[in-house]
Amino acid sequence: MMMGSGPHSLGRAGPVLFGHGESHHTCRIEPVSLRGAPPVEVPSATARPQIRRSVRVARLAAVVCAVALALTACARPIDTDDSDSIALVEAFIAHLEAGEATAAAALTSIDFPEEFIDDDFYRASDALPSDARIVKTTGYDAGGFTATVDYTLEGAEGTGRLELRVVPDDGELRIASWRGDGPITISRMESVGTVTVNDQLKYVLAEDGNELQLLPGAYAVAFEDPTGLVKLIGKEDAFTAYVPDLVDADGQATGDGFSFSPAFMSDVETGLAAAIEGLQAACGPSTSSDRPVRKS
Numbered sequence: 704m705m706m707g708s709g710p711h712s713l714g715r716a717g718p719v720l721f722g723h724g725e726s727h728h729t730c731r732i733e734p735v736s737l738r739g740a741p742p743v744e745v746p747s748a749t750a751r752p753q754i755r756r757s758v759r760v761a762r763l764a765a766v767v768c769a770v771a772l773a774l775t776a777c778a779r780p781i782d783t784d785d786s787d788s789i790a791l792v793e794a795f796i797a798h799l800e801a802g803e804a805t806a807a808a809a810l811t812s813i814d815f816p817e818e819f820i821d822d823d824f825y826r827a828s829d830a831l832p833s834d835a836r837i838v839k840t841t842g843y844d845a846g847g848f849t850a851t852v853d854y855t856l857e858g859a860e861g862t863g864r865l866e867l868r869v870v871p872d873d874g875e876l877r878i879a880s881w882r883g884d885g886p887i888t889i890s891r892m893e894s895v896g897t898v899t900v901n902d903q904l905k906y907v908l909a910e911d912g913n914e915l916q917l918l919p920g921a922y923a924v925a926f927e928d929p930t931g932l933v934k935l936i937g938k939e940d941a942f943t944a945y946v947p948d949l950v951d952a953d954g955q956a957t958g959d960g961f962s963f964s965p966a967f968m969s970d971v972e973t974g975l976a977a978a979i980e981g982l983q984a985a986c987g988p989s990t991s992s993d994r995p996v997r998k999s
Contacts, residue, residue, distance in 0.1 A: 788848035788869040791876050796835040802826040804918055812877040819916050824890040827901040829943045830921035832858040856921045861949030861957045883947025887961045889913035896928035896965055917946045
């Protein structure tokens, strides 16, 4: 390719000859004026990494938004229905108020020993829950539900309160727990003293394994020691035990639950307790069963 006889700048026009052999073509390049054009900014070396990071952040944000949109499109709405749980709680409380211990226990997943959910035993209590009302709920049927229930007990100064936890169990809703639903242990003591609950179930202090698992209520408890050597600390020999503990106006437990502390009288001579223990050991092993003795 042949060009003109001299070089051409962008500021001057000039013919350009190109072709092969004797055949030539002429093309004119017009000057291009750069006056008035905005300056071209070239990023500095220090700004280039920041630009690259900005691009990466923008791309990451776009990916996150895309994933969020996809998850939103695929997610199913949460089932917030709690009507079945509320109905279950109301049925449970209604059975308690009616003295129907067996029916109430059947709505729970707690394995109560039979003697504690006997209707006659439960109705022999000093008082049963009454005027029950749901004061607070959280959760829903499908994911777990909790209801706070306040109730009254005749003769009680505090308020009865249950926090009933409802969960699905083998496809059905069941009341799984509440405060004070666990076993109550009567501590062993070397004494011939006995504890009787609701005038029906009797426990001997000297025996092991004395446990009770009671539905909510106010139970009649009587302590008896035929020797007169053991007394209850801070309680009369006959008292009402509230299960679970009542709460005061601030929601704090009042300490009127099923608890007591038997102890030897302070004027009992030193060594008498050991002597009694030795006499009991000499009488041979106990023939009583593991179950409490029901009074006739």
